[in-house]
Every structure is written in structure tokens, then in C-alpha cells.
Amino acid sequence: MPCSRGPGGVERPGLRSLAAAATSLLALAATSLVAGPAVAATGDATPCALPRTAAHHSLGLDDWNASYPRPDRGxxxxxxxxxxxxxxxxxxxxxxxxxxxxxxxxxxxxxxxxxxxxxxxxxxxxxxxxxxxxxxxxxxxxxxxxxxxxxxxxxxxxxxxxxxxxxxxxxxxxxxxxxxxxxxxxxxxxxxxxxxxxxxxxxxxxxxxxxxxxxxxxxxxxxxxxFDLADLYHRPVDGKGDWDTYVGDWDVMGSQFGLAPDLFGWHKWKLGWLEGRQVVCVQGSADLTLEPMAAAPVPGGSIGTRLAVVRTGEGSALAIEARGATGNDRDTCSEGILIYRIRSETASGSGPVEVVDAHPDTASCRDRSVYPPLADAPLQEGETFTVPGDRTRVEVADRTPSGSWTVRITAGV
Known part of the structure; x- marks a missing residue:
């Protein structure tokens, strides 16, 4: 199937084959979802839970800092x-x-x-x-x-x-x-x-x-x-310039003006709002259906899979989640699969989270976004992206009728 390589290494199907590409990838994902993960993904998220360190507001979540109130109750x-x-x-x-x-x-x-x-x-x-x-x-x-x-x-x-x-x-x-x-x-x-x-x-x-x-x-x-969450903005040394280069609009801990201010899935896992069964630790390859992070649970139903994690080091990981125009993210500039890096040894304000821009040569919503270069960071249907330096590949098939996203994640390709 002929493809062109778009900005940042995102593989985009040619215009004539776009529909065929989406259909092909959807069929592949659907088949794998029925058959099970292609290589390995664990229902136990523990292997991907980074350790809490001495860094201020460390994003490690293997245990809770008891000096902070945990918001898992009123x-x-x-x-x-x-x-x-x-x-x-x-x-x-x-x-x-x-x-x-x-x-x-x-x-x-x-x-x-x-x-x-x-x-x-x-x-x-x-x-x-x-x-x-x-x-x-x-x-x-x-x-x-x-x-x-x-x-x-x-x-x-x-x-x-x-x-x-x-x-x-x-x-x-x-x-x-x-x-x-x-x-x-x-x-x-x-x-x-x-x-x-x-x-x-x-x-x-x-x-x-x-x-x-x-x-x-x-x-x-x-x-x-x-609640022990870190500042995700970048403060310029002289106080001038962009403050939102790390995460842009994508979490309220980066900017209170963000278009998609719902908390990252990693934060929700740390705070106890996502349980281990809603987090998939990918150790190989996995086909997943990710519900949008800001979507409310179906009445009477349970929260499905919201977060996929690839462990990349002793204190580092990649997080992959779906973001859609609903809930706290209803004013988002773009929807899709968002990828970001977590570093538990990095202190508040020094970049403990960095959004991976799947479209680094483009920007979006210049009239509304706090940092337009990251406003279009998520992957869209039919796109494939290999994370620079981490060699993790994310393939996006489609959106289901309920609004979830079908993805294949392959670690360490």
C-alpha cells in the first residue's frame, strides 16, 4: 500500500488509499482484539508503576506520600x-x-x-x-x-x-x-x-x-x-518566552487556560481514580480499545481501559491515552491518541511530563491554544508513529461507534 511520510515521521496513507488503509488497519486490529494481544500486555499494571522518588511532587506512584491528602474520598x-x-x-x-x-x-x-x-x-x-x-x-x-x-x-x-x-x-x-x-x-x-x-x-x-x-x-x-501533583509548565529563566512547551493545553497542571485541561491518565492513576485494571502495561505488543480520558462512565457500567504504559527505564515511561471533546476536554483543539513521557526523578517545574508531538512540523488553534505547536499533537485515525528515542510504535485504526479509539502499541520495535 503506497504511503507518504508526513511531518515528524507520521505515516499517512496516500489520498487514493486512505479508505483502504483505514479499513485494513481496522481489520487487523479487530482480528487481533478477538484473538488477544499479539505479543504481551499485562492486566497487572504494577510493572509499569514508576517508583516515587525524593523529587518535589515526584510522579512515581508505587506508593502515596502520606503528608498529602489523597482525593479518593470526599x-x-x-x-x-x-x-x-x-x-x-x-x-x-x-x-x-x-x-x-x-x-x-x-x-x-x-x-x-x-x-x-x-x-x-x-x-x-x-x-x-x-x-x-x-x-x-x-x-x-x-x-x-x-x-x-x-x-x-x-x-x-x-x-x-x-x-x-x-x-x-x-x-x-x-x-x-x-x-x-x-x-x-x-x-x-x-x-x-x-x-x-x-x-x-x-x-x-x-x-x-x-x-x-x-x-x-x-x-x-x-x-x-x-494532592502532590507537579507543575508541568516550563518557566523561562528570564520569565520571558513560552511557558507551555512541555505539555501545552493537555493538563491543568500545565496551564489553567488549556483547551483540554483534564488531568493526564497518569495523574488519575496516581490519585486513585484509575485502578490497575483500567491501566494496561505493554510489554511487547497489544491491541487495545482506549476510552477517551475525559469521558464519563456509561451509567451503570464500569470504566474501561483508559491508559496504556510502556516502561522505558527505572524512572521513566511512555503513557498513551485517548483524548476527545467531552467533559473537561470539551473545548479541545484536536482529538486522538496522545503520547507523553513520564520521569519520576524530575522535580515539579523541570519537565516531569513531556508531550510527544506526533506532528512536529505543524500547529493548530493559534487563536486559542496556549501553545499551538502541541495543539495537534495526538495521532489520528489511520496514522502510525514511532516515538523518537524510545522505539515504541503506535498505530491508530479507528474510532468505535461509542467514541473509543482502536490502537496497536508495540514496545521496543
Whole structure:
């Protein structure tokens, strides 16, 4: 069958043989699916579970870091609204609460397939800080002393009205109109020594300095850190240039503005939202039907196979999943089979995940994407791609009537 090689080594059937190619590959995949994997794929995902390392927010998932709450159950979050002596708030706490909830809870409900509920408990009144907003020197790269003073003052000021022992997550929301508030300072702060209040240790807090209305999905991103998820963006040394070169639009931990912000399947496996039976560890070759990562389970049915993994080293793996225009990904630029690299030894912000661009010579959605070169990264029907350096081949046959994708994965070809 005549083929042309498209950008990045993607094998594309010629125009005259496109239909025949798709039909041929579909027949091959369907036959193999009936007969079983061509070489080997294990129903036990353990061999592909990378070990957790000492890296900050390591993406190893062979065990859980118990210092973080695991979102495999309902968790309670308190929202404390902080005002300052140099600025009288013009917004009610109820208005700011609506900036984040219920949208953040719905994001996680969809991402977890209903396995996790984030329950918000907003305070109804402003809590006055003891110093003016400028006194704390709020900015992205915050002076540690001033930042510590801000956090201690906030917890102490709120303590008379808040029982911190009742909550799993703490959100400190600053008055967005206070003159010393810098929205670029929004982040999660982890304490080397936990703060103590109401007989409980507070190990980390989310500090929100967003303007009203805030960035899209910003609280979902920051809450991901509370659950030990890493920053997936690339921060340029001088702060200039593209921040989204590692994963583009494809996970909220890369960008809160992403067109397809649902969490990677690897993250969902780590958080307990995907079980081992929904993850296939490919050790040889396997024919699979992958359900779109953001698709809700069929009512009354179970979650099918969502993630395929090829172990490439002691601390590295390739992950392969389907992404479709549904759920949290409903605004995606493109659909198809997404491939990305995982490195459990790489720290947050240094590229622990890198999306493999199956179409490196093209871009898409320049008017909407946070990083157009990766917006068309997924493989489409009838395409075959060999991952550079890892020699894993991914062949995409078609989409089933239910919207799943039929693929063949061959490791180490």
C-alpha cells in the first residue's frame, strides 16, 4: 500500500488509499482484539508503576506520600477571606466564592469519574489582617520572611472563627482590590514545620491573590498541588518566552487556560481514580480499545481501559491515552491518541511530563491554544508513529461507534 511520510515521521496513507488503509488497519486490529494481544500486555499494571522518588511532587506512584491528602474520598476545604487595614473590600465573600465554586468541584468530579468530591466551606465575613497589604511584600518570588508573616497572621486572625481541625484543605483568599495584592503570587505554600491551630497540623495552604474574575481553572491547578501533583509548565529563566512547551493545553497542571485541561491518565492513576485494571502495561505488543480520558462512565457500567504504559527505564515511561471533546476536554483543539513521557526523578517545574508531538512540523488553534505547536499533537485515525528515542510504535485504526479509539502499541520495535 503506497504511503507518504508526513511531518515528524507520521505515516499517512496516500489520498487514493486512505479508505483502504483505514479499513485494513481496522481489520487487523479487530482480528487481533478477538484473538488477544499479539505479543504481551499485562492486566497487572504494577510493572509499569514508576517508583516515587525524593523529587518535589515526584510522579512515581508505587506508593502515596502520606503528608498529602489523597482525593479518593470526599474532602472539606475552608475558604478564609482576608482584608487589610489600607483597603475596604468592595466585594462580598459570596461573590468571590462564586468565582471558584461550584466550578472547581465540578472539574474534579468530572476528572475523578465521581470518585472525589471537594466540599467548599466559605466563611461569610472578611477576616482583617493586622498589617497593610503593602507591608507583606506580596509577589511571585516572595521574600520568605514576609510570606511567613502573612501566613501566620492569616491563620491567627481566622482562628477564632474557624476550626481548622475540621478541614483537609485551606484556601486563603486575599481581597483582590487591596493595593498591595499581586495576582502573580497565587500558589501553594508547603511548610517545613507545620503551623498548629485547633490541635491540628496545617502542612500547606493555597494562597489566592487573583483578580475578580480570576484566571480560568486556577483553583483546580493550585488544588492539584495539594494532592502532590507537579507543575508541568516550563518557566523561562528570564520569565520571558513560552511557558507551555512541555505539555501545552493537555493538563491543568500545565496551564489553567488549556483547551483540554483534564488531568493526564497518569495523574488519575496516581490519585486513585484509575485502578490497575483500567491501566494496561505493554510489554511487547497489544491491541487495545482506549476510552477517551475525559469521558464519563456509561451509567451503570464500569470504566474501561483508559491508559496504556510502556516502561522505558527505572524512572521513566511512555503513557498513551485517548483524548476527545467531552467533559473537561470539551473545548479541545484536536482529538486522538496522545503520547507523553513520564520521569519520576524530575522535580515539579523541570519537565516531569513531556508531550510527544506526533506532528512536529505543524500547529493548530493559534487563536486559542496556549501553545499551538502541541495543539495537534495526538495521532489520528489511520496514522502510525514511532516515538523518537524510545522505539515504541503506535498505530491508530479507528474510532468505535461509542467514541473509543482502536490502537496497536508495540514496545521496543
Amino acid at each position: 474532602l472539606d476545604a475552608v475558604m478564609v477571606f482576608l482584608s487589610f487595614p489600607d483597603s475596604e473590600p468592595t466585594l462580598d465573600p459570596e461573590v468571590l466564592t462564586a468565582d471558584y465554586f461550584p466550578s472547581t468541584s465540578r472539574f474534579f468530579e468530572r476528572a475523578s469519574y465521581g470518585r472525589f468530591t471537594l466540599r467548599a466551606h466559605p466563611q461569610r465575613a472578611w477576616t482583617r489582617m493586622p498589617h497593610d497589604s503593602f507591608w507583606y511584600g506580596i509577589e511571585r518570588d516572595w521574600d520568605p520572611g514576609r510570606r511567613t508573616a502573612y501566613l501566620r497572621d492569616a491563620i491567627a486572625a481566622a482562628d477564632p472563627a474557624v476550626d481548622f481541625s475540621a478541614y483537609d484543605v485551606v484556601y486563603l483568599v486575599a481581597d483582590p482590590d487591596a493595593p498591595g495584592v499581586d495576582s502573580d503570587a497565587t500558589k501553594v505554600v508547603n511548610f517545613e514545620r507545620p503551623l498548629r491551630a485547633d490541635g491540628t497540623d496545617i502542612r500547606r495552604v493555597v494562597t489566592l491573590f487573583e483578580q475578580h474574575p480570576p484566571d480560568r481553572n486556577v483553583l483546580a491547578h493550585e488544588t492539584g498541588h495539594v
